[in-house]
Ligand SMILES: Cc1cc2nc3c(=O)[nH]c(=O)nc-3n(C[C@H](O)[C@H](O)[C@H](O)COP(=O)(O)O)c2cc1C
C-alpha cells in the first residue's frame with residue numbers, strides 16, 4: 001500500500017522540513033506543507049494529501065479537515081492562472097457582478113470553472129484589501145486595479161485568452 | 162483634495178512614497194529607522210511598557226482595546242513559567258472595505274519589523290510571527306527581505322545589538338478565510354489546525370500559541386510602538402485631536418471622487434475625511450450613509466458627518482470606528498443589496514462552529530435575497546429584527562463574527578427601513594437600473 005503513495009519531491013521535502021524545524025510538532029506545518037505542494041503542483045491531489053499526512057505523522061482524514069477549511073488550498077485541479085475576482089462590498093458597489101458576467105462570457109467559464117485550454121480558472125474572492133481601487137481582481141500573483149469592462153481585453157487578450 | 166492642507170506629523174506614513182515603492186533598509190535607516198529599537202534596548206522592558214500604557218495607544222485591529230493594558234496581562238520574569246513567549250502580528254486584513262495594513266506593509270516593511278522587535282522586547286517574547294493573508298504576495302516577500310536584512314545587521318537573532326536579548330521572527334502566509342483574523346482562530350491556524358476560535362478564558366496573554374503566553378496585535382498598532390518608545394507618551398497623546406491618542410489610517414471607498422487611505426490625526430471629523438481627502442461624492446451621486454470602519458460596523462448617516470472619527474465618539478453614535486476605513490453608501494446603490502452582499506460574506510466566512518452563526522447567517526442572507534428580488538413578505542421585516550436580536554447578542558455565539566454581521570443589518574433596518582418596505586410592497590428592487598443589483 002505505502003508503495004502506491006508517490007513520494008514528495010526532494011525540493012518539496014526540503015521546504016517542508018525547513019518549516020518543521022521551528023515548530024513543536026510536525027503537524028503544526030500542515031497548512032505550510034499543503035501550500036508548498038500546491039505551489040509545485042498547482043493543486044493538492046488525494047495522493048499528495050496522503051503523502052503529506054504521512055510525512056507530518058497525522059492521519060489523512062485530519063489533514064483533509066484542515067485542507068478543506070481553507071479556500072486557497074485547491075483540492076481540485078485549477079488552470080495555469082487562477083483569477084480571483086473580488087466580490088466584496090466596495091467592488092460590488094463598483095460593478096463586480098457585471099464584470100464577472102463579462103469575464104465569464106469572454107472566457108466561456110462560470111465561477112469555479114477552468115477554460116478548456118487550462119489557462120484560466122475563475123474564482124470569487126473576498127475583499128482583497130484594495131477597495132480604493134475597486135473593482136479589483138488577481139490573476140496569479142498580480143493585482144489588477146480599477147478594472148473596466150473594456151480593460152478586460154488587455155488582461156486576457158482579445159480572443160479571450 | 163483641496164490645495165492647502167496643513168503639514169501634519171505623520172509618523173506611520175513618512176516613508177510612504179507617491180509611487181508606493183517600498184522603502185529598503187538603507188532608506189529606512191537614513192530617515193531615522195531603527196533608532197526606536199536602540200531607544201527601547203536602552204530601557205528596561207518594564208519602562209517600555211509604562212510608556213506604552215501612558216501613551217493611550219488603542220488597538221487598531223477593530224476593537225480599540227488599550228494596548229498597554231492588554232500587554233500588562235502577560236506574565237513577566239519569574240512569574241512566567243520557562244518556555245517560549247510569542248508575539249503575533251495580525252496581518253490578515255480581510256474585513257470587507259479595509260485596505261490600510263497592505264499600505265503599511267508594502268510601502269514600509271521595516272517599520273512593522275522595528276515595531277514588532279520593540280513590542281517583543283517589551284513583552285520579553287522570544288519568537289514573533291507575522292500572520293499574513295495569502296493574497297498579499299508582495300508584502301510577504303518584502304517582510305521576509307526586511308527580516309533577513311535585520312538578521313544581517315544584528316537587529317534580529319541572538320544578542321540583539323549586544324543587549325543580550327534574543328528574538329526570532331517568521332512570516333506565516335495564510336491560506337484564506339476571514340475568521341483567521343479573529344485572534345484565537347488565528348492561533349489555531351498558526352498551529353496548523355482549522356481556524357476555529359477558542360473559548361476565553363484562558364486569554365491568549367496567558368495561554369495562547371502552544372499554550373504559551375501570546376500577544377496578537379494588528380499591523381497598524383505595532384507600527385506605532387517604536388515611535389512611541391522613541392518620542393514618548395506625551396508626543397503621541399499630542400497627535401490626536403480628541404481624547405484618543407495618535408494618528409490613524411483612515412480610508413474611504415465607494416463612489417467618492419478620490420478613494421484612498423490617509424494618515425490623519427486621531428479624531429479628524431468624518432466630513433473632512435470624506436470631503437477634503439476623498440474629494441467628496443462622484444458627480445451625480447449623493448451620500449446616504451457610511452459604515453465607519455469596515456463591513457461589521459453599523460451604518461451612520463448624513464447627520465453624523467460632523468462627528469470626530471475616534472473610538473468613543475463613533476461608539477456613542479451607535480456604531481464602531483472599527484478599522485477606520487469607511488465604506489460609502491450612495492443614493493443610487495440599493496441599501497438592501499448592499500447589506501445582502503455583506504451578509505452573504507459573513508455567512509460564507511462562518512467557521513461553522515456554532516449554530517446561530519452557521520445556520521443563522523445563511524437564513525438572514527436568504528431573507529435579504531428574497532426582499533432584494535421582490536419575493537419578500539411584510540413579516541420578513543420581523544424575521545430580520547428577531548435574527549438581529551438573537552444572533553447579535555454577545556454571548557449567543559462563540560465569537561464576534563456573527564454579532565458583527567448583524568451590525569449593518571440592524572442599522573440598515575433603522576435608517577433605510579423605507580427601502581426594505583418599497584422592495585416588499587412593490588415586489589421588485591427600485592434601484593435595479595442603477596447600482597449593481
Ligand atoms: C471575525 C473577526 C475577524 C478579525 N479580523 C482581523 C484582522 O484581519 N486583522 C486584525 O488586526 N484584527 C482582526 N480582528 C480582531 C482580532 O481578533 C484582534 O482583536 C486584533 O488583532 C487585536 O489587535 P489590536 O489590539 O492591535 O487591535 C478580527 C476579529 C474578528 C472577530
Ligand code: SF4
Pocket residue numbers: 340358510511512513514515516518519558559560561562563564
Ligand atoms: S460565531 Fe461564527 S465564526 Fe464565530 S465561532 Fe461561531 S460559527 Fe465560528
Ligand code: FES
Pocket residue numbers: 086087088089090091092126127128129130131134135136257258259
Ligand atoms: S471590496 Fe474589493 S478589494 Fe475590498
